[in-house]
Amino acid sequence: MNRKKFISNSLLSVSTAILTPTLAFSQSQEKEPKQLDLKLVKDFVVAGHSNLELVKEMLQEHPNLVYSPFDWGNGDYEEAIEGAGHLGNKEIANYLISKGARVSLFVLAMLGKTDLVIPTLEAYPELVFAKGPHGFTLLHHALIGESHDLADYLKEKGLRERMIKIR
Template identity: 40%
Template sequence: MQATNTSLSTDLVREFVIAGHGNLDKVRKMLEENPELLNASYAWSETDHETAIQGAAQVGSAPVATYLLEMGAPLEICTAAMLGRKDEIERRIREKPDNINSKGAHGIPLLPHAAWSGDLELVQYLFQNGAKTGSSSALHNAVTRGYYDLVVWLVENASPDLDSKNFQGKTPLSVAMERKHENIAQFLRGHGANE
C-alpha cells in the first residue's frame, strides 16, 4: 500500500520490511545505505502496518531482531517475547497489565511470538496471566522449531486446533513430518492430529 515515512519510497520500505522477515545480510546492506529505514513502517492495509523488526519478531528471526535493536530499533513486547526476554516481559506486564493482550504485526498475539523463543516458562507465564489467544499459531511455531516440551504443554493446556493450517496450508503434523521431528509427529498423531 504505502510507507509511513514520506522521504522513503514505498517500494524501498516494503523491500526492507520483507527483508526483516529473516534476511539479515539484506537488512544490514539496506540499513547502511538508508539508515532512515530503521523504523520505517509499511502499510499492508489501512489497519495493518509493519516495521522490519516486527517482521523479524513474527517469524522468529532473532538475528535480524537483535541487529535492529543494536541499531536503535525500539524493543516492543512481542519482540521481547520472541527473544525470550522473560524479565522484560514480566516488568512490562507488572507496569501495565493490559500488555498481556499486545499484538504484533498483522494482529499476531503475544503467545505465538513467545513460542518462537522455546522458553516454556515464558509461554506458561503469559498463558497463566491471560495470553490465551493464538495457541494454534504458537503450536505451529513450536513444531517448526522442534520444541517438543513446548508442543506437549500447548496441546495439553492451551487447546490449540491440531488441524489448523499455517500460511503455507500445512498442519502442525505435516510440518513435524517435513522437518523430521519424529517425536513431535508421534505425539501429535497420538492426540488425533491429521496431515
C-alpha cells in the same frame, strides 16, 4: 534628506521586511528531507523477516529504514524488527537492535527477555492481550522464540490465542 530619497528608502525597508521572512521560509522548506520511497520501505520490512544480508545492505545505503514501518492495510503497521520478531529470527532482531531499531514488547517476548516483559505486563496487565503486527500475540512471540517460561506465564494470565484477527 529630501522627500524623494526618504520615500525611496522607506519603500526599500518595507520591501525588505516583507521579503526576508518569505525567502527564509521558502529556503527552509527546500531543506526538509524527502520521504523514503514506499516500495523501499516495504522491501526492507519484507527483508527483515528473513534476509539478514539484504537488511545489512539496505541499511548501509539508507540507515533510517531501521525506523520505518510499512502499512499492510487497515492500520496493520510493521517494522522490519517486528517481522523478525513474529518469525522468531533472533539474529536479525538483534542486528536491528544494534542499529537502533525501536524494540517492542513482542520482540522482547520472542527474544526471551522475561525480565523486561513480565514487569511490564504486571504494570499494564491489559497488554497481555495486545495484538502485534498481523494480529500475532505475545504468546505467539514467546513460543516462536522458545521462551516457554514466558508462554506459561501468558497462559496463566488467560492468553490462549497465538493470533487475534485485526482486519
